[in-house]
Amino acid sequence: MTNLSKFYQKTWQQRLQALIDQKIISDQQRKILQCSASDPELGDQQIENYLTHYNLPEGLALHYLINGKRYLIPMVTEEPSVIAASSHGAAIIEKSGGFTTKVSGHLLWGQIVFEKVSQPEKLKKNLEEQQEKLILIANQAHPSLQKRGGGARHLRVRILAADLVSLDLAIDTQEAMGANMVNSMLEAVANYLGTQISAPVLLSVLSNLADESLAQASCRIPVEFLTRPQLAGQQVAEKIAVASRLAQLDPYRAATHNKGIMNGVDAVAIAMGNDWRAIESAAHAFAVKSGSYRGLSQWQLNSDNSILEGKITLPLPVAVVGGSIKIVPLVQLNQQLAKINSATQLAEIIVSVGLAQNLAALQALVSEGIQQGHMRLQLRATILAAGAQPNEVATILKQMQQMKKTDLTTAQSLLAKKHESEH
Numbered sequence: 001m002t003n004l005s006k007f008y009q010k011t012w013q014q015r016l017q018a019l020i021d022q023k024i025i026s027d028q029q030r031k032i033l034q035c036s037a038s039d040p041e042l043g044d045q046q047i048e049n050y051l052t053h054y055n056l057p058e059g060l061a062l063h064y065l066i067n068g069k070r071y072l073i074p075m076v077t078e079e080p081s082v083i084a085a086s087s088h089g090a091a092i093i094e095k096s097g098g099f100t101t102k103v104s105g106h107l108l109w110g111q112i113v114f115e116k117v118s119q120p121e122k123l124k125k126n127l128e129e130q131q132e133k134l135i136l137i138a139n140q141a142h143p144s145l146q147k148r149g150g151g152a153r154h155l156r157v158r159i160l161a162a163d164l165v166s167l168d169l170a171i172d173t174q175e176a177m178g179a180n181m182v183n184s185m186l187e188a189v190a191n192y193l194g195t196q197i198s199a200p201v202l203l204s205v206l207s208n209l210a211d212e213s214l215a216q217a218s219c220r221i222p223v224e225f226l227t228r229p230q231l232a233g234q235q236v237a238e239k240i241a242v243a244s245r246l247a248q249l250d251p252y253r254a255a256t257h258n259k260g261i262m263n264g265v266d267a268v269a270i271a272m273g274n275d276w277r278a279i280e281s282a283a284h285a286f287a288v289k290s291g292s293y294r295g296l297s298q299w300q301l302n303s304d305n306s307i308l309e310g311k312i313t314l315p316l317p318v319a320v321v322g323g324s325i326k327i328v329p330l331v332q333l334n335q336q337l338a339k340i341n342s343a344t345q346l347a348e349i350i351v352s353v354g355l356a357q358n359l360a361a362l363q364a365l366v367s368e369g370i371q372q373g374h375m376r377l378q379l380r381a382t383i384l385a386a387g388a389q390p391n392e393v394a395t396i397l398k399q400m401q402q403m404k405k406t407d408l409t410t411a412q413s414l415l416a417k418k419h420e421s422e423h
């Protein structure tokens with residue numbers, strides 16, 4: 001049995017030593033953990049039981065023209081071809097005049113759910129009548145938010161079942177994502193209501209279905225800009241429109257359609273120090289809001305079939321302050337690279353990235369297929385996984401391309417031959 005008792009009370013060095021003492025890691029592996037630990041003091045403040053910093057590659061997506069302004073967009077991802085696809089999609093849209101975006105609000109819903117309710121309609125009426133008072137209590141719990149122009153705005157009451165009622169409070173969180181602020185405001189309201197309502201409060205917490213923080217992006221692409229080596233732009237555009245319709249009809253396809261969108265969305269969210277789990281959960285909950293799971297973007301041809309029109313709507317509870325944003329130096333640098341200083345601007349770039357990512361994926365899928373481009377980049381990862389040093393990748397890559405092979409076994413055997421010939 002391993003004994004790591006009071007692990008959380010140990011210092012970082014003691015934790016590493018405990019893993020060695022328990023024969024969980026070797027001394028060599030401790031060195032790996034130490035080398036990756038770029039800022040142990042910060043890490044120890046950010047999370048519990050800190051071991052090391054897990055690094056992901058960061059790259060820059062280019063060609064973004066959004067509302068007439070050019071952006072360089074930092075993206076953090078381990079997946080090959082995401083940044084290339086993003087820049088490719090953005091370049092087509094740049095040639096077509098760029099993205100137009102609209103951000104409608106930055107409100108987060110908070111829920112106070114009552115259980116064991118005996119008269120749901122009566123409770124609903126009671127809560128609705130107290131709107132003004134409840135908003136006041138919420139705002140008094142975090143006055144600095146109201147001073148900045150934010151705060152609780154309105155409420156609604158939903159009867160979820162005969163015994164369950166949800167009081168939802170919409171809160172303008174300004175430049176923050178707002179989870180913590182909303183949760184404290186809700187607890188204050190729940191405490192107040194606990195003294196006057198007989199039904200007990202089951203829980204009070206924000207909702208991640210951020211449908212009052214919607215961002216939209218659209219673009220209009222002349223079909224000739226979509227031409228591929230073996231397919232005319234007109235045909236590509238028609239096929240993209242059908243693929244888009246398919247993602248509205250079939251949840252199996254919609255899930256993959258949306259995964260492609262989130263490839264870009266998450267990569268920017270991570271680079272900007274945002275809570276990408278919150279963004280993921282919002283996106284998928286929003287995608288199923290109509291009752292069936294659908295693609296988050298739509299593409300269609302205009303009336304004379306000369307322009308492909310694309311649009312996307314995403315719930316984006318994003319932030320430029322709060323959480324770990326101001327304490328991670330790289331996030332500051334990334335905000336500066338992208339020249340963003342507001343949550344609205346961040347939502348504008350993220351929603352545009354989602355649309356560009358989707359365009360690039362659909363264009364490849366309906367023409368040569370995604371494997372051709374994807375595998376070219378994936379091959380590098382396969383060669384590294386075979387044990388190659390970074391300076392060996394180019395040689396093995398060339399050989400594998402000549403052999404038209406993409407598998408790990410071939411990479412391993414070519415690498416072994418190379419090493420043999422060098423001895």
Ligand code: NDP
Pocket residue numbers: 144145148173174175176177178179180181182206208275278319321322323324
């Ligand atoms: P914080 O708790 O960090 O609160 C935001 C902070 O930003 C406050 O301290 C606020 O200052 C400050 N601030 C400075 N300028 C502004 C401005 N212009 N507008 C708004 N705030 C400003 O973070 P959040 O409340 O945003 O919560 C986000 C964190 O919560 C994330 O780390 C997320 O991962 C986590 N979380 C997410 C959950 C979920 O999604 N379900 C659940 C729980 C936590 P002041 O105090 O003076 O107002």
